[in-house]
Amino acid sequence: MSLTQERAPIYEALEKFRKMRVVPFDVPGHKRGKGNRELRDFLGERCLSIDVNSMKPLDNLCHPVSVIKEAEELAASAFGAAHAFLMVGGTTSAVQSMVLTACKRGDKIILPRNVHRSVINALVLCGAVPVYVNPDVDRRLGIALGMKVPQVEQAIEENPDAVAVLVNNPTYYGICSDITSIIELAHRHNMLVLADEAHGTHFYFGENMPPAAMRAGADMAAVSMHKSGGSLTQSSLLLSGENVNPGYVHQIINLTQTTSGSYLLLSSLDISRRNLAMNGREIFRHVAELAGYARDEINRIGGYYAYSRELINGDSIFDFDVTKLSVYTLDIGLAGIEVYDILRDDYDIQIEFGDIGNILAYISIGDRKQDIERLASALAEIKRLCRKSRNGMMTQEYINPQVAVSPQEAFYAPKEQLPIEKTAGRVCSEFVMCYPPGIPILAPGERITQEILEYISYAREKGCQLTGPEDPKIRLLNVLEPV
Missing domain, CATH: 3.90.1150.10 (Aspartate Aminotransferase, domain 1)
Incomplete structure (x- = not known):
């Protein structure tokens, strides 16, 4: 059959499989819901009937050759990419795979500091070194803005050996950088451009939207289909362009992504892509x-x-x-x-x-x-x-970091645990963030300042959900041992 956007190959294969009288002697152990009545009653028999294992008629996410491969080709076409990869570990997994594809240990990557923690997690894993472009801050709203093109140009001139530039497109708040100019600038210096488009799925389909990364010429983009695209939570896409080796990307994905891809998530990506392409x-x-x-x-x-x-x-x-x-x-x-x-x-x-x-x-x-x-x-x-007086209210949402060592070096270095109020001046070895949005207040390798400690105290007082540190109560913080 020909591949058109009206098709949904994974969904079609699952529907065909569901109508067959296959006796399951494979996983999952609930055996189409028969083994767990409470789960079946809660999620529905139809749902559990397609919660199946990889098999020849349904392809294999780790090495797609049939229906998953077709679904990925349709997604690539719909999003204007050379290749697309269905992801079942959320856009966190897509972002990490994107960074791990572009960077190796010791490589430099230029990026804004107001990135999602998944980006810095990837630096911990691969050992790449961040070159932060500290964004301007809207002093009234207290939010970080986009990267200015001159800021990126300066970072490139000062770090000509950097291998990639990462752009938020858009930020959580809806702010967009001039991604087209950044792409042109980076490519002139033989650097890849990676886009975190966790909140930009609709850029590819809506009218009068900001530029979508792949259509602007980016080399890779991580797209949260489960956010504005309507698929199930934890389903995402990783897109790549002509200058990125798709076989290598797949090897990187398979380093961390599950070998038991959920067909509920995969079919939701397939159906949602079709819906967006058509409507x-x-x-x-x-x-x-x-x-x-x-x-x-x-x-x-x-x-x-x-x-x-x-x-x-x-x-x-x-x-x-x-x-x-x-x-x-x-x-x-x-x-x-x-x-x-x-x-x-x-x-x-x-x-x-x-x-x-x-x-x-x-x-x-x-x-x-x-x-x-x-x-x-x-x-x-x-x-x-x-309503009450705003006297004494903190207004600053973003604080420029002081980077002392790379995230990987800090994360794995010898450390000690101190009461958080006694850590000023020390180098942090773990994350502290409010979630959502999941942008670190502190990341491994950054120096802890009194301003940051006051922000953390204020955020806790106001009821922000603080996450990241080893200590679940966030009263203690891991810092590097003094040299």
Whole structure:
């Protein structure tokens, strides 16, 4: 059969398999749900009937030759890439595979510091050395912005031996760098360009969106289909261009990705890709309209600021993702995380995250106008009932790091554990972050400052979910032993 975007090869193969009377003497042990009635009742018989093991009719994710290979070819075509790889370890796995493909021990990679922890995790694994481009900060909103092209150019001139440049496209808040110019600049210096597009799936299908990385000429991109693309949680895509060896990429993926790929996740990628290829333009037009409506309603309340393309300055904010509903909350005297908690606890509204000064409500393929109205109404009531003075509120969301040693060196070095309040001046050997969004406050190899300790204390006081350290209560921190 010919490959067209109307096809969904994995889904079709699973449907055919489901109708057969195969007696399973393989894993998984629930045997299509017959062995675990509670699980079957909870997830449904149809779901468990396709929770199967790799076999010839269904291909093998570790070495695709038939239906998975076809699904990957269709994904590559839909996203404008030379090759696509279905990922079942989330975009964390895709990002790590992307960095591990580009970098080896001792290689330099140029990147913004406001990256997801998965990027720095990859540096711990491969031993590459980060060259950070510290982004500008919007002093009112307290958020890190995009990389300026002159900043990237300076980093390249100072580090001509760097092998790659990594770009967030977009950031969690919707901020976009000038990725097209960065790609042209990096390629002139024979460097690969990697894009973390965890929040940019819709760029490939929507109208009037910021440039999608692969279509702008990037060499690799990690795309979270399960976010704005509508597939199941933990399903993702890794895209690559003509200048990247797909066989080597597959070897890298197989270093860490499971040999028991979930067909629930794989089929959700297949079906969602087909849906976006066939209907994406209409879907994301609707999403953008909903987000615009939400911004108008929230800004009409007063006290909040739902920001959008008016922030664009052609430089550190080259473009803005209009589907992102990012809202500044400090003018009502509440930290973003406080509004996040009130929405969940008092209004049964679960938004994506809250930080020191902002909240993000994720608008996507499954939202409706009445949901937006419920959110706006709740925010209006929170302002009326909970508003207070903003005196003493911390405003700075991003703190420039002081890098002392590489992430890998710090992570594996001899260390000692100290009370966190006694670590100022020492070099951290683990992560500390608020999750979500999962951007490290501290990463291995960075010097701990009093400003950072005050930020961590304030974030804990406001209710941010701190993660990363070995000590689950985050009262102790691992630091390098003094030399």
